Amino acid sequence: MSSNNGSKKDVLLEVKGLKMYFPITKGIIIQKKIADVKAVDGISFNIKHGETLGLVGESGCGKSTTGRAILQLYRPTAGSVRFEGKELTEMKGETLRRQRREMQMIFQDPYASLNxxxxxxxxxxxxxxxxxxxxxxxxxxxxxxxxxxxxxxxxxxxxxxxxxxxxxxxxxxxxxxxxxxPKFIVADEPISALDVSIQAQIVNLLEDLQANLGLTYLFIAHDLSMVRHISDRIAVMYLGKLVELTDHITLYEDPLHPYTQALLSAVPIPDPYIEEKRQRIVLEGDVPSPTNPPSGCNFRTRCPRVMDICAEKDPEWKNMGTPENEHWVACHLY
Amino acid sequence: MTRYIIRRLIVSVPVVFAIVLFTFAVVHALPGGPFSNVGEKAMPEQMRIIMERRFGLDQPLYIQFWNYLKMLARGDLGPMMRMRSQTVNDIVAQTWPVSIQLGSLAVFLAFAIGVPAGIFAALRRNSWVDYTATFVAVLGVSINNIVLGPLLILIFGVWLKVLPIAFWGAEPPWVLGFLPKPTWQFWTHAVLPVFTLGTAMSASIARLTRASLLEVLMSDYIRTARAKGLKERTVIIRHALKNSLIPVATILGPLLAGVLTGTFVVEQIFALNGMGRQFLMSIEQREYFLLSSLTLIFSIMLVLGNLFVDIVYAWLDPRIRYD
Structure with missing residues (x-):
């Protein structure tokens, strides 16, 4: 906890402009790079000591890649990952190996991830x-x-x-x-491969462990109700970028980004009267290819509230809440 | 495990029996007999009848087979009909060690070259190392013993004159009944036949090791091992290698069969006094007892070899339990 100028003392992990591109190559003997899969395309967020940050988004949006790039299981293409002020992206070999003591990962597939x-x-x-x-x-x-x-x-x-x-x-x-x-654990969809009854057990176990051992989690999932239950703050990801990030209550009660709104409208409500009135926002079309994402805002091709500016300018990642109660969003509507 | 081994051995008795019965029947069905043509001159009719009666060849086949089984039960592999100074037991005692030595050295060589080459190719995937190893491996698989043996003789024996081109460098009496005395002469004589027999095997092992190691290195539990903070060397040796050797162990069974048949050819090329050569000779000369007994020994070796492979398999993969 040395650097960081003494400010934001409670921040454990600081991710800035993280990019993870996977090259697509062509050629048999001389390999030429022809394009990149932009799995993670410039995301920034902080994780505080002892909190759980949920990371949600649909399949293939880059959630797992983000987790792995943070832990340097993939070496990020660009950006910075600071863990307790130490820059992870510049570490390698023995130093990085030792650093792994502090940060661990729970993998998605319990069948394949054990030797x-x-x-x-x-x-x-x-x-x-x-x-x-x-x-x-x-x-x-x-x-x-x-x-x-x-x-x-x-x-x-x-x-x-x-x-x-x-x-x-x-x-x-x-x-x-x-x-x-470890101080920090990336839980990469730790419950997706499990039975619903067991999911609850594992989530409760993770919560108990956090309370007893003071762990910090990055909890990657696509099950929105489970994420709401376990997370303090939630980040929503779409096509390699963060679209919204705020505390779990605000996100569910007052989602700002059209994508978050659509995502939340898809969650069934276990109350037949309210469920009947639930309005689903159905997104048209498919997720664009991460090799060739749309210009401007990533989401504009499917956004129900698309404007002219969306195609021209990348929306800014700005805080719409208060400094104490942050509500980050990337959308031209705000 | 012990129970499994015993059960496997019991089950293999009828298999071996069937093989021997079949060979016995086929070889007797061949036209001619051991005494029908000796050298240039045909044996006089009366002599032939006397000789055949002496070895019981005049009796019906099922009685001959029954007598043969009774002989086997006594530990007697049968008489030699044309070289009567020796018995089949003598021949086996002389030649079995040669074949075993040749075969095991070839298998050893195959693994000693194949596994490291496969690992190297996998770790440097799509590099020149990989391409060269793959090219050599394809070459090794494609070139037959019958071509490779004479080629090696031509290069190392005739042109370079550095290695002997024939005969096995060790003779009876064997150490412990089957081991050679590890003399310089033994090793120089062993080089060419062992290479001839082992090259194709090492090539297929290299290709299999490469493919299987690549697959394992992509697997989730290797990522887990890296996330633990293990050294890359530990990840490869402890986590990847043993898992990737499971498919390699699988081909060990067919390989053993290949070694056995390979010895027929290689022993002939290098004029080694091994079982394979005796086997070919016994067919030519209709040495019924020698042929049947060698078949018996070959099939027992194959059965034991496959059992050994299954045991190795269980050791490599804890998910396999035989009980």
Whole structure:
């Protein structure tokens, strides 16, 4: 917590102008870059200590890429990611490896993200060893402790991932990410692959862990009601860009961006009288290709309130709320 | 696991029996017999009848087979009919070690070259290293033993005169019954036949290792391993490699069969006194007992080899449990 000029002391992670482009190449022997997939195209936000920032958006909008680029699992094309004032994008090799102790990721697919050849004890215990936190008997005890923490039987250490159900596997993934006592966890759709009844269990577990261990989450999801439940603030993403970012209550009660409004109108309400009156804003057309996004505002091709200026100018990312109660939006309507 | 192995062994008894029965029937169905033509001159009629009676060849086939089985039960692989100074047991004791040595060295070479080459190609994917390795691998798979053997003899034996071109460099008595004395002579004689037999195998192993490692490196749990903060070397050795060797182990079974048949050719090319060469000879000369007994041994080796592959498989992949 050194730099950052002493201001915004409670900010843990600062993302500025983050871009992640994947090149499309052509040619057999001499490869030539012909285009970029602009998966993440210049996004900026902060995450404060101990908060949960939800990141929502439809499939393919760049949510997961954002999470991975923040943790430097992909090296960002441009922009800055500062973790406790330290610039992650410039770190590499040994320094970056050590930095991973502080920031971990829970992966989306609990079936594919665990090495089938390692026992649960090794999956969870390996980070302890590589970061020289515990070894031998101490490591074993810590692994059992972690399994207990996520609600698994500590005697499972010698079993292999295939012997567990999806929910149990996701708990193993969570235990693994917690092993090194990280400060920050990117939860990349940790519940999408699970049964609804198990989703609630995992979300509750994540909340309990946050309360007990003081964790900070970036919670990536497309289930809006789940995000509302777990997040303090929510960022809405569309085609590689953020369109709106505010606290979870304001976002659901007073969404500013037409895309957010459309997204929220699609959430069913568990009350038949209100549900009957729910007006759905149906978006026309498909999401444009991230290789060749529309000029000006990304969303203009599908926006029900499109204006002339939308095609010409990129909307500014501005705060429509108060300095205490920020409400960021990128739209020419405001 | 022990129960599984025992069960597999019991199940393979009828398989081996069927193979031997079939071979026995086919070889007797071949025209002619061991005494129908010796050298230039035909054996006198009376002599032939006496000789055939002596080995029981005048009896019906099922009785001959039954007698053969009784011999096997006593541990007797049968007599040699034309070289009566030796028995089949003697021949096997001399030649089996040669084939085993040749075969295991070839398999060892195949893995020692194939796996690292595959890893190297996968880690430097789409680089010149990768293209060269792939090119050499395709070449290795495509060139047949029958071509490669004489080619190597021509280059290293005839032109460069650096390596011996024939015979095995070790002789009985064997260490522990089947191991050679590791002399300089043994190794120089082994180089060409082992390379001839192992090259094609190493090429297919290299290609398989490359493909499978590439697939594993793309998988989610490799990303997990990187996110843990592991060194890249640990990620590859501990997380990627063992997983990528599972498909490689799968082809070990067909490879073993390939080695067995490959020895027929390679032993012939390099004039090695191995089982494969004896096998060809036994067909030519209608040495019924030798042929049947060698078939028996080949099939037992193949059955055991496949069992070994399945055990390796279970060791590599914990999801496989045999019980």
């Amino acid at each position: 089938p050849r390692l026992t649960v004890g090794n999956i969870v215990g390996e980070p302890l060893e590589v970061h020289k936190l515990a070894s031998g008997k101490e490591r074993q005890e810590r692994v059992q402790e972690l399994l207990k923490l996520v609600g698994l039987n500590p005697y499972f250490v010698n079993r292999y991932p295939h012997e567990f159900s999806g929910g149990q596997r996701q708990r193993i993934g969570i235990a693994r990410s917690l092993a090194v006592n």
